[in-house]
Amino acid sequence: MIRARKKIKPIALSDVTIIDDAKLKKAITAASLGNAMEWFDFGVYGFVAYALGKVFFPDASPGVQMIAALATFSVPFLIRPLGGLFFGMLGDKYGRQRILSITIVIMSLSTFGIGLIPGYETIGVWAPVLLLVCKMAQGFSVGGEYTGASIFVAEYSPDRRRGFMGSWLDFGSIAGFVLGAGLVVLISAIVGQDHFMAWGWRLPFFLALPLGIIGLYLRNALEETPAFQQHVDKLEQGDRQGLQEGPKISFKEIATQHWRSLLACIGLVIATNVTYYMLLTYMPSYLSHNLHYSEDHGVLIIIAIMIGMLFVQPVMGLLSDRFGRRPFVICGSIALLVLAIPAFKLINSDVIGLIFAGLLILAVILNAFTGVMASSLPAMFPTHIRYSALASAFNISILIAGLTPTLAAWLVETSGNLMMPAWYLMVIAVIGLITGLTMKETANLPLKGATPAASDIQEAKEILKEHHDNIEQKIEEIDAEIAELQAKRTKLVQQHPHINE
Known part of the structure; x- marks a missing residue:
C-alpha cells in the first residue's frame, strides 16, 4: 500500500513568533530571582561552613568540622537527580510555569528551616540529621529549579538574543552569592564573632522565606512559554506527530536518541559547576582554614570578585550571540588548563593584591562558562522532552560537581598540598575542552521543535x-x-x- 506523502507547509512570516518585550522581562526577573535564592543559600552555607561545623559537629577537630560541614553541603546532590526526573517529567507534561512555582516554595521553606534547627549541644545527633533533611529537601527542589528556569528564559527569548537573556539567569546566581556573603559579613560585624557563632549565623537563612514569597508571586503572574504553548496546541489539534511527541518517554530512549546532546550537556555542566563551587563555595573555607585569613577578610575578597563578575556576565552572553557559544567554552577550558596553577600560586602568595589577581583569573574563566550555559543547554533538546532530558543530564553532572568542596578539602587535608585544587581544575578543563570541540553551535538558531522567534516584525522578516x-x-x-x-x-x-x- 502506497502511503500519501504529507504535504509540508512552507514557513511564512506568520510562523515566526514575535516575543513580547514586557513578558520577556517578567520571565527573566522571575526565573533569575528563584535562581538567586538557590545560590543565596549556597553562598551563605559556604561562608558560614566554619560556624556550622562548630554548631553541628562540636566534638570533631577543626579540619574534620570543615569537611563534615562541606559534606553536608555535598550529600544533597545525591538526591538532585531524583528531583530532576520528578520535576522534569511534570514540566514536560504540565508546563514550565507551574513547576517553577512549586520548586521555589520547597526551596524557600527548607532554607528557612535550617535557621530553626537547634545545635548539637541542645538536641544531640538530631541536629546534624535535621540539617541533612533540610539540605536534601533543598536538593530535591533544586533538581528542577535551574533547568526549569533556563528553559523558561530560553523559550521566552528571541533567537538572536537568547545568549544575552540567558546570561541574566546566572547573573541572578552570582547576585544571590553576593547577597548571601554580604549578609554574613554585615551580621558578623554588627553582632560580633561570639554572638554570630551563638545565633547570628541563623539570620541569613531566615531571609529565604520573604524572598520565596516574592518569587512565588512573580512566577504565578507569568504565562506559559510560547514554545511549550505551541506544543500543547499541536496536541490539542490531534496531530499524530504531536501525540507521538508526548512526554511519555523514558530516559533510556532519551539516552539512545539524543546521546550526543546528553554528553555535551554533562560536559558543560561539569566544567561550569566544578569551577563555580571551587571558587564561590570552597575558596572562602580555603582562605580561612588553610591560609589562615580571618573569615571576614576572606569573604570580603570573594565578594569583591563576585561584584566584578556581575558586570562581566551579561557581556559574555551578549558576545556569545555574535560569536557563538562554542568559542567561549573552548577558550574558557584552555584558560583553565593553562592558568589554574599560576592562579593558585598567586592565591598562596600571602600578598593581598596577588591573591585578588589569582581569584580574578578564575572568576573571568568562570564567566566564560556561565555566560553561555543557560542559553546552550535548552537548545540541545526538542520541546517535548526538553525539561526531562535536561534535568536528568544536568543533575547527573551535578553529582560530580557537587562533591567539589568536599573533595578539594579532603585532598588538601590528606596530602598537605595546597595546590591540589589547581590540579583538580586542570582535569575538569580537559572535560570542558572536549565538550567545546564536539558540541554543536546553537547561537541565533531556533530551539529544536519550536518555530523561529524574533523581537519585532523587522527581525522576523530578516x-x-x-x-x-x-x-x-x-x-x-x-x-x-x-x-x-x-x-x-x-x-x-x-x-x-x-x-x-
Whole structure:
C-alpha cells in the first residue's frame, strides 16, 4: 500500500513568533530571582561552613568540622537527580510555569528551616540529621529549579538574543552569592564573632522565606512559554506527530536518541559547576582554614570578585550571540588548563593584591562558562522532552560537581598540598575542552521543535529571509552532490558491457 506523502507547509512570516518585550522581562526577573535564592543559600552555607561545623559537629577537630560541614553541603546532590526526573517529567507534561512555582516554595521553606534547627549541644545527633533533611529537601527542589528556569528564559527569548537573556539567569546566581556573603559579613560585624557563632549565623537563612514569597508571586503572574504553548496546541489539534511527541518517554530512549546532546550537556555542566563551587563555595573555607585569613577578610575578597563578575556576565552572553557559544567554552577550558596553577600560586602568595589577581583569573574563566550555559543547554533538546532530558543530564553532572568542596578539602587535608585544587581544575578543563570541540553551535538558531522567534516584525522578516537563503544553499549543495553522483554513475555504466544508459 502506497502511503500519501504529507504535504509540508512552507514557513511564512506568520510562523515566526514575535516575543513580547514586557513578558520577556517578567520571565527573566522571575526565573533569575528563584535562581538567586538557590545560590543565596549556597553562598551563605559556604561562608558560614566554619560556624556550622562548630554548631553541628562540636566534638570533631577543626579540619574534620570543615569537611563534615562541606559534606553536608555535598550529600544533597545525591538526591538532585531524583528531583530532576520528578520535576522534569511534570514540566514536560504540565508546563514550565507551574513547576517553577512549586520548586521555589520547597526551596524557600527548607532554607528557612535550617535557621530553626537547634545545635548539637541542645538536641544531640538530631541536629546534624535535621540539617541533612533540610539540605536534601533543598536538593530535591533544586533538581528542577535551574533547568526549569533556563528553559523558561530560553523559550521566552528571541533567537538572536537568547545568549544575552540567558546570561541574566546566572547573573541572578552570582547576585544571590553576593547577597548571601554580604549578609554574613554585615551580621558578623554588627553582632560580633561570639554572638554570630551563638545565633547570628541563623539570620541569613531566615531571609529565604520573604524572598520565596516574592518569587512565588512573580512566577504565578507569568504565562506559559510560547514554545511549550505551541506544543500543547499541536496536541490539542490531534496531530499524530504531536501525540507521538508526548512526554511519555523514558530516559533510556532519551539516552539512545539524543546521546550526543546528553554528553555535551554533562560536559558543560561539569566544567561550569566544578569551577563555580571551587571558587564561590570552597575558596572562602580555603582562605580561612588553610591560609589562615580571618573569615571576614576572606569573604570580603570573594565578594569583591563576585561584584566584578556581575558586570562581566551579561557581556559574555551578549558576545556569545555574535560569536557563538562554542568559542567561549573552548577558550574558557584552555584558560583553565593553562592558568589554574599560576592562579593558585598567586592565591598562596600571602600578598593581598596577588591573591585578588589569582581569584580574578578564575572568576573571568568562570564567566566564560556561565555566560553561555543557560542559553546552550535548552537548545540541545526538542520541546517535548526538553525539561526531562535536561534535568536528568544536568543533575547527573551535578553529582560530580557537587562533591567539589568536599573533595578539594579532603585532598588538601590528606596530602598537605595546597595546590591540589589547581590540579583538580586542570582535569575538569580537559572535560570542558572536549565538550567545546564536539558540541554543536546553537547561537541565533531556533530551539529544536519550536518555530523561529524574533523581537519585532523587522527581525522576523530578516530571520525568514535567512531561513529561505539557508534552504536555497542546502538545495544547491544537494544538487552538486547529485551531479557528482550522476557523473560517477555514468563512468561506471560505461565500464560495463551489458548496462546501457
